[in-house]
Amino acid sequence: MKWKNSVLLAIGILSLTPLYFFTPTTKKENSTIIKTSVFQTQVILPTQINKENKNLPQKLTPPSVDQIRQEVASDPHSTPISILNFAAKLGPKMEQALETEETALVFFEELKKCTLNSTLPVSIQAICLSNVQILTETYPILEDQMNIIKEQASAESVRLIDPLFFEEE
Amino acid sequence: MNLFNSTIFICITLGGLGCGQKPPNTREAAEIGDSLSLLESDLNALSSLNEKGPRAYDASSNGRFYQIFGGYSGKNVRDFINERIQYYFKASDGYSLSPPDQKIIHRNWIYKGLESIDDTNVLAFNFGTQIWIQGLLDRTTYTVTLDKGQVVPATSSRVGIVGLTARYVKYLPKNDNSSTEIPIEFRQSTIIHEARHSDCTDGITESDLNRIRQAQSYSEFIHNSHARKCGHFHSPCETGDLKGLLACDLDPWGSYGIQMIFLEGVINNIKPGAAAWQILNAKILDNKSRVQFGYLRMIYSQAHHPNMNSSGLR
Structure with a gap:
């Protein structure tokens, strides 16, 4: 056989x-x-x-700060297309992750890296952090890890997602 | 380059009635059909807006959605838009202005002018307030000629003249040649953003006009003028990744802020993490980063209650 x-x-x-x-x-x-x-x-x-x-x-490829600045310079009014494209790519990955805990744990690590990568645009870090929160709501086992991520993440990105986070401390 | 040539325009009214159309070729027909009928369908879809999302948002946001839109229903949101936008047209068709003055505010400053807003740039733009203010500056009333000679005198900021570009579409093109469907709420929020530009909040005074006349640059106008809330003009970002770029609101409740509140309400109706949620979430976070005033102060400070009125010359 x-x-x-x-x-x-x-x-x-x-x-x-x-x-x-x-x-x-x-x-x-x-x-x-x-x-x-x-x-x-x-x-x-x-x-x-x-x-x-x-x-x-499905590899995530977040845009850089330079790329976003270039896009905004040419079109100040709109959300940069690279941010929207990044968000669009997250959709299928999150849908998979929300189906099984095993996939969620793997994707959680990817989101963690993205959230804690301070070279990325703050809005991208925040997008990743917001997905960390959604995964944690579905899988409470991740809660402790999420809290650590929030403490390590840039204050700007945390404020965008959870403006009361710092006030609560 | 003078783009104030006499072009035939396509426009629709908010009631969805066509206001005259030239016979388009196939490509034009497709584009016109795409942007203007998509707009009409987007606005009509507001009638099925689920109030649950906005109500849930308001429960934790000091009632801001209600204060801005006057309620939670699609009709409330539609009324908000209808009060502020009276005309839509396809951006690539251009418009003609009378008298054909070149000094539209904005025009000689940061932007090269409205001619720089072509189909490759923004989704939509509203230049009614700019033309109205320019009329005040020049002590005249400008008129905009739209489709088939339809003449629109800019007698108030609420004249609301919105151009839609070829980017007002149903699908987001991705890098890999595939595409993602853009949630309808995304486009609706764009129209709400443009609608807010029609509000001359707190009105405008003769001394404001004098300051604008003396300003040598857009930045000078924004920082010296007390009238930046008249039209809710965008400001250079003072902090963050977009620092220095003309992409932020210094005051609370500008177009980015209002758009953000709408999205915060409607995103509650969508499954968290799903594709549509991701696009709306990204839009919310981008907008939030552009409101330099600070989200917490906007939401929780009683001193910064949203003022949705619009005044004229005081």
């Missing part, structure tokens, strides 16, 4: 490799998704590969 699974896996990889490598960069994420779904229907996937594929297309 083992060799049969290996053959099936190899066929799966070989049939999808050209699709992955010869797709333009912007399409690669889509092809990764296709790859995952095809694998899941045709081949019994090793857990490790499944995890990698799941994470690949």
Whole structure:
């Protein structure tokens, strides 16, 4: 049985490799998704590969302060598109995280890094912190960690999310 | 570059009645259909606004939603908008101004002028108050010509003339060529933001006008004028990541603040963490960072009750 699974896996990889490598960069994420779904229907996937594929297309890429300033300089009135794009990418990840505690714990770490990264724009730190709060509401086991994050996060980002936080102390 | 050429305009009234349309080509038809009919559908959708969200927000925010919109229903919000915006048009169609003076406030200062607001920049803009104030400065009444020669005299800040750009759309383009649906509340909040620019809060005096006449730059106007609440002009940010950029409100209850309160109310109707919630949450946080006055003081200080009136020349 083992060799049969290996053959099936190899066929799966070989049939999808050209699709992955010869797709333009912007399409690669889509092809990764296709790859995952095809694998899941045709081949019994090793857990490790499944995890990698799941994470690949959803990597968070927060915009920098410079990028946001450039966007606001050219359009002072609107919320920078890079902030909205970042928020849009959070949606599917959060929806997954709200489904299972296991996924939530993994994503919580990613949100923590983002929240505590003081080089990021404050609004991005705050967006990540607000998602930390939502996860904690669903999984109270995270509460202690959330409080530590809030204490370590920049005061500006905490004030945006929870203006009473400092007053309560 | 003189953009005050006679262009044919497309506009709609708040009641949703068309006010004359040129025969568009296919591309134009698609764009016009997209922005103006989307606007109409966004405004109509206010009738199904769930009051629960705003009521829940007010329970912990000192009743600010009610104080601003006069209630929690979609009708209250729609009335708020209707009082402040009378005309909508497609930005790329431009407009003509009479007399064709070039010195619209803003125009010669930070912005190069309204001509810099093209379809690649903002979502929407309201220039009614600017034109009205310019009329006061020049001791005349300016008129704006919209679709099919429809002439709009700017006799008050509440004339409310809003241009919609090609960015007033249903989907947010993402870096990977995919797109995300923009929640309807996001666009509704944009119109509410623009509506607030129609309020000349506390009115404007002759001495305010003199200060504006003497100002050499937009920054000087903002910092020396007592009348920046007349039109709720945006100010350079004094702190934060946007420091120095013309993207903040120094006073409470400007356009960013009002827009933020609307969003704080309606986001309660959306599942936290979901895609739509993420977009609205990002918008709220961005707005909050632009209200330099401070959120806590806005919400909890009785001394800073929102004044939603609008006055003229005092």
